[in-house]
Amino acid sequence: HRELIIGDRMTGKTVLGIDAILNQQGKDVVCIYCCGGRSEASLSKVVQLLTDRGAMDYTIVAAATAARSPGEQFLVPYTACAIGEYFMSHGRDVLVVFDDLTKHAWIHRQISLLLERSPGREAYPGDVFYIHSQLMERAGRLRPDLGGGTMTFFPIVETQQGDVTGHIPSNLISITDGQLYTSASIFTEGFKPAIDFGLSVSRIGNKVQCEAMREVSRTLRLDYVQYKALARLTNVKATLSPEAEARLRKGEAMTQIFMQEKNRPVSLAEQIVLLYALQSPLLEKLEPKGWKRLKVGILPFLLRTRPALAERIGTEQRLLPDVRAALEEGFAEFLKAQKPDETQS
Numbered sequence: 001h002r003e004l005i006i007g008d009r010m011t012g013k014t015v016l017g018i019d020a021i022l023n024q025q026g027k028d029v030v031c032i033y034c035c036g037g038r039s040e041a042s043l044s045k046v047v048q049l050l051t052d053r054g055a056m057d058y059t060i061v062a063a064a065t066a067a068r069s070p071g072e073q074f075l076v077p078y079t080a081c082a083i084g085e086y087f088m089s090h091g092r093d094v095l096v097v098f099d100d101l102t103k104h105a106w107i108h109r110q111i112s113l114l115l116e117r118s119p120g121r122e123a124y125p126g127d128v129f130y131i132h133s134q135l136m137e138r139a140g141r142l143r144p145d146l147g148g149g150t151m152t153f154f155p156i157v158e159t160q161q162g163d164v165t166g167h168i169p170s171n172l173i174s175i176t177d178g179q180l181y182t183s184a185s186i187f188t189e190g191f192k193p194a195i196d197f198g199l200s201v202s203r204i205g206n207k208v209q210c211e212a213m214r215e216v217s218r219t220l221r222l223d224y225v226q227y228k229a230l231a232r233l234t235n236v237k238a239t240l241s242p243e244a245e246a247r248l249r250k251g252e253a254m255t256q257i258f259m260q261e262k263n264r265p266v267s268l269a270e271q272i273v274l275l276y277a278l279q280s281p282l283l284e285k286l287e288p289k290g291w292k293r294l295k296v297g298i299l300p301f302l303l304r305t306r307p308a309l310a311e312r313i314g315t316e317q318r319l320l321p322d323v324r325a326a327l328e329e330g331f332a333e334f335l336k337a338q339k340p341d342e343t344q345s
Contacts, residue, residue, distance in 0.1 A: 006169055006173070007194070011184050013099075013158070031097070034076060034099060035061065036100070038100075077101070105128055136176060164199070178200075179200060181200045182196070212272045212276075220278075256288055280331055309326050
């Protein structure tokens with residue numbers, strides 16, 4: 001699988017890649033962080049974070065910062081890929097984060113111009129698509145007789161003022177299986193991670209999701225996009241129908257659920273519980289402050305009062321009728337345990 005992380009500078013692209021590495025803790029996955037062309041300071045921050053969170057026990061860092069020679073910066077993605085292929089051939093699951101391939105393309109252009117190769121679009125050499133496509137094609141799953149390992153790529157690409165039609169961004173969008181687009185305007189609004197649901201897409205979709213996640217997220221993206229469109233319209237209209245108010249209320253709840261703290265991965269069980277809460281009739285009229293407290297407190301509450309239920313959701317990954325009933329009871333008890341002013345604005 002290859003999922004592109006694309007967006008302008010300082011919109012949280014590296015944070016998404018690092019969070020993916022942090023989320024592999026205890027899952028027997030070998031993670032490789034490939035740093036090419038970035039500053040020494042940014043690399044040291046990432047390494048320090050991984051060390052403090054205990055992620056270096058299963059993470060390899062392949063780095064050639066901007067201070068290194070162009071040849072080293074050009075070769076570092078291939079080095080990370082070769083290391084990943086070693087573990088993949090030995091039956092391991094591997095995650096590689098390339099941070100970032102825009103700078104890799106710059107270095108390739110620099111070397112090619114020094115070699116007097118003919119420049120093409122945006123002065124990049126004609127084979128820039130070839131080198132990135134050949135690199136991305138190394139991701140995949142081996143047959144059992146070849147080791148049975150897997151390798152997943154998270155390449156990061158930088159855009160200029162949100163222009164996804166640039167040569168390198170458009171190349172990598174066509175190569176990968178989907179993209180997470182981080183928007184500068186969404187970032188400044190305080191919505192983090194600043195993922196634009198309208199421009200982000202997965203060509204694999206819910207085929208790789210577990211049954212419970214597929215069920216609770218089937219219409220989630222469409223509902224949120226419709227909410228954003230309705231919210232823009234209501235800025236110029238004072239009176240709203242009850243249906244529009246209900247849709248806006250649900251959209252505000254989705255906004256609170258989607259916002260995530262930096263470097264705090266969310267477990268699959270917690271995701272299922274929170275997304276199921278969006279469908280619960282008990283929580284339809286919950287105000288934004290109530291959703292904030294629910295997001296922070298519901299899983300610890302379930303672990304304390306119903307540890308078997310939380311464990312079952314994480315292992316079975318299915319929402320059977322008895323699981324749904326137990327979740328509804330848990331939501332009701334959680335609301336009763338809160339003070340009246342804690343669930344209202």
